[in-house]
Amino acid sequence: MKIVSVVALLVLMFSTVLRSQDKTAIICGKLITAEDDRVYTDRVVVVQGEKIVEIGTKDIIKSDYKIIDLTGYTILPGLIDAHVHPLIYGDDYQVNHLKGSSAFNALRGLKTVQNWLKEGWTSIRIAGDADTQYAHFEIRDAINAGLFDGPRIYGAGHYLSVTGGGGDINFIAPEQTVIAEGLVVDGKDEIQKAIREEIKYGSDWIKILVTGAFMSEGDNPQNVQFSDEELTAAIEEATRRGVPVMAHAHATEGINKAIKFGVRSIEHGTFLNEESIELFLEHDVFLIPTVYVGEYGLETFKDSKAQSKMYELTKKYREGYWKMYKKAIANGVKIGVGSDNIGFPPNFAAKEFQALVELGMSPLQAIRAGTMVNAELLMKEDEIGSIKVGKIADLIATKKNPIDDISELTRVKFVMKGGKIVKTIE
Numbered sequence: 001m002k003i004v005s006v007v008a009l010l011v012l013m014f015s016t017v018l019r020s021q022d023k024t025a026i027i028c029g030k031l032i033t034a035e036d037d038r039v040y041t042d043r044v045v046v047v048q049g050e051k052i053v054e055i056g057t058k059d060i061i062k063s064d065y066k067i068i069d070l071t072g073y074t075i076l077p078g079l080i081d082a083h084v085h086p087l088i089y090g091d092d093y094q095v096n097h098l099k100g101s102s103a104f105n106a107l108r109g110l111k112t113v114q115n116w117l118k119e120g121w122t123s124i125r126i127a128g129d130a131d132t133q134y135a136h137f138e139i140r141d142a143i144n145a146g147l148f149d150g151p152r153i154y155g156a157g158h159y160l161s162v163t164g165g166g167g168d169i170n171f172i173a174p175e176q177t178v179i180a181e182g183l184v185v186d187g188k189d190e191i192q193k194a195i196r197e198e199i200k201y202g203s204d205w206i207k208i209l210v211t212g213a214f215m216s217e218g219d220n221p222q223n224v225q226f227s228d229e230e231l232t233a234a235i236e237e238a239t240r241r242g243v244p245v246m247a248h249a250h251a252t253e254g255i256n257k258a259i260k261f262g263v264r265s266i267e268h269g270t271f272l273n274e275e276s277i278e279l280f281l282e283h284d285v286f287l288i289p290t291v292y293v294g295e296y297g298l299e300t301f302k303d304s305k306a307q308s309k310m311y312e313l314t315k316k317y318r319e320g321y322w323k324m325y326k327k328a329i330a331n332g333v334k335i336g337v338g339s340d341n342i343g344f345p346p347n348f349a350a351k352e353f354q355a356l357v358e359l360g361m362s363p364l365q366a367i368r369a370g371t372m373v374n375a376e377l378l379m380k381e382d383e384i385g386s387i388k389v390g391k392i393a394d395l396i397a398t399k400k401n402p403i404d405d406i407s408e409l410t411r412v413k414f415v416m417k418g419g420k421i422v423k424t425i426e
């Protein structure tokens with residue numbers, strides 16, 4: 001009797017353990033894994049804890065599995081935005097960052113990234129942000145500690161800029177001292193120290209403004225702003241610490257130099273030429289063109305005083321860079337989805353998919369650019385970016401198949417991050 005009761009107790013304990021490892025079967029109407037070019041029907045994805053543990057037909061469902069029935073939906077991997085700035089807001093963003101304390105910026109930014117998660121962005125890479133401290137990493141750490149829902153956050157603390165460059169405030173009298181939204185550094189030594197600090201306070205990417213920018217006041221995107229010596233110092237320092245570099249570069253010379261010197265990604269790449277395309281391919285560098293933000297600027301910034309430079313430059317150069325982006329896509333340059341979202345209106349970021357399709361990508365190629373390609377950019381392709389057994393269960397669902405209408409990605413209906421539902425069908 002005694003042995004039987006011990007056995008019974010063990011069985012009870014074991015079944016309790018089993019029950020605590022509950023599996024959930026997601027019944028997919030259609031399934032795009034982003035692992036290949038197919039759209040699957042009659043598929044079930046089984047999630048346990050934060051991982052995908054089985055993919056198969058309905059007969060893999062056991063009686064004790066929980067069911068999420070998404071029969072009428074298309075399931076895709078969680079989206080990854082490779083270029084965002086959660087703390088920046090407003091067309092006069094270069095002064096807005098001074099209005100809130102770092103604590104306020106963190107609270108505001110948390111809300112922003114939570115909105116993005118609900119739009120389907122389960123991972124984001126911050127391309128440097130506008131806070132005098134590191135509020136965006138406080139957001140990341142609070143999310144990782146399980147205190148709040150939010151996307152996986154990677155990226156850079158700030159963008160490094162030369163004095164008078166795209167990350168400096170160039171419209172204040174010389175006797176005033178304000179902290180620019182970028183990290184202003186000149187010379188090898190300052191760059192080295194800045195990079196060490198960025199890494200110390202949580203950056204897993206270094207962002208450098210190799211050329212001037214479109215949205216900042218008083219500098220020229222067609223100038224290369226860092227010297228060769230400074231650029232080399234930046235890439236050497238980051239590389240020695242195993243941290244990749246993303247280079248904001250508009251000017252042709254800046255793009256080509258940054259690739260040759262060893263960055264992992266070029267942001268914008270506006271004035272890329274034939275040589276740039278060859279260099280991208282030769283050095284296996286990613287291009288994050290952030291195309292849609294230009295289109296948005298043309299629609300929105302016509303009467304904006306702070307963004308009149310951006311509006312004029314975009315109008316002037318749009319035709320040229322659209323032509324070159326098309327060429328880059330046709331030649332097989334690795335292109336990722338990056339929105340340059342600075343708290344723009346809801347569902348802004350997913351319009352980048354539409355822009356990439358207009359530039360010649362197939363809808364599936366664009367979906368892969370915002371999932372698998374970006375996971376590879378982040379060097380996280382073993383964890384995220386596709387729906388595969390063993391990977392983290394970051395999944396989204398749309399009502400229509402985005403292969404038939406890519407704009408459907410602006411209407412994501414269901415989001416699961418790491419096995420937890422963060423947005424459900426209403």
Ligand SMILES: [Zn+2]
Nearest residue numbers: 083085127340
């Ligand atoms: Zn940006």
